[in-house]
Amino acid sequence: MERSTVVTDHLIAKLSTRVALTDGDRATIADLPFKLRTIAQSTYMVREGQRPQRCAFVIEGFAYRQKLTPNGEREIVSILMPGDFIDLQNLFLEESDHDVQALTRITVAEIAIPALREAVAQCPRIASALWTEVLIEASIHREWLLNIGRRNAKMRLAHLLCEYAARLRASSMMTEDDGYELPMTQEQIGDALGLTPVHVNRVLKSLETEGLITRRKRQIGVADWHALRDAAEFNERYLHLTQTRS
Numbered sequence: 001m002e003r004s005t006v007v008t009d010h011l012i013a014k015l016s017t018r019v020a021l022t023d024g025d026r027a028t029i030a031d032l033p034f035k036l037r038t039i040a041q042s043t044y045m046v047r048e049g050q051r052p053q054r055c056a057f058v059i060e061g062f063a064y065r066q067k068l069t070p071n072g073e074r075e076i077v078s079i080l081m082p083g084d085f086i087d088l089q090n091l092f093l094e095e096s097d098h099d100v101q102a103l104t105r106i107t108v109a110e111i112a113i114p115a116l117r118e119a120v121a122q123c124p125r126i127a128s129a130l131w132t133e134v135l136i137e138a139s140i141h142r143e144w145l146l147n148i149g150r151r152n153a154k155m156r157l158a159h160l161l162c163e164y165a166a167r168l169r170a171s172s173m174m175t176e177d178d179g180y181e182l183p184m185t186q187e188q189i190g191d192a193l194g195l196t197p198v199h200v201n202r203v204l205k206s207l208e209t210e211g212l213i214t215r216r217k218r219q220i221g222v223a224d225w226h227a228l229r230d231a232a233e234f235n236e237r238y239l240h241l242t243q244t245r246s
Contacts, residue, residue, distance in 0.1 A: 004243065007034055036108075043102045044100070055111050161207075181219050212224050
């Protein structure tokens with residue numbers, strides 16, 4: 001299968017989870033010009049203050065958004081997975097207000113902003129799908145704010161592990177019985193949860209001892225999904241996984 005067909009199929013599959021697309025919508029998506037790029041781990045993909053020229057869509061791999069304090073301290077504010085747009089807000093904002101960095105080796109399809117704006121102007125359903133995507137992203141940010149502000153360390157980490165599982169299952173990258181590779185170091189997990197790496201390690205061991213998860217290096221197995229959900233007070237409503245509108 002040609003690379004252009006693969007990217008088009010990924011884009012159509014993603015937007016179809018948000019709204020029911022017409023044949024015309026699908027044709028417009030297929031006509032979008034894109035540049036396929038593979039980016040090395042740890043590479044900055046977007047920098048704060050940058051004037052973006054393209055919007056990127058994740059085909060393979062993981063990335064994260066981060067904010068830095070003036071003295072260089074980092075807060076990871078979201079994780080980007082296959083099927084996510086990296087910088088959709090930059091369709092209409094003139095400069096980026098945060099950094100995006102590759103968490104793993106990552107492949108993205110970059111679409112020029114003028115071309116995507118034209119598709120939005122021509123096709124209301126595509127506009128609705130992208131707008132829905134932005135709203136869901138905001139919903140996830142609200143949940144992360146609650147997680148770091150009002151949950152204890154065990155709940156925070158259990159919640160992050162539940163979110164990974166739920167999102168990977170929704171994208172067919174994980175089945176009910178499978179585990180997954182957690183692509184974050186303990187330092188990165190700490191920067192996402194407001195914890196030290198030592199505290200992260202301690203909580204991971206606790207979750208494993210209690211029989212909620214299994215670990216083999218970075219491979220996470222969900223040993224007891226219901227117990228892990230309960231420990232995290234996890235409700236996947238904020239992910240809006242069944243969002244498609246007619």
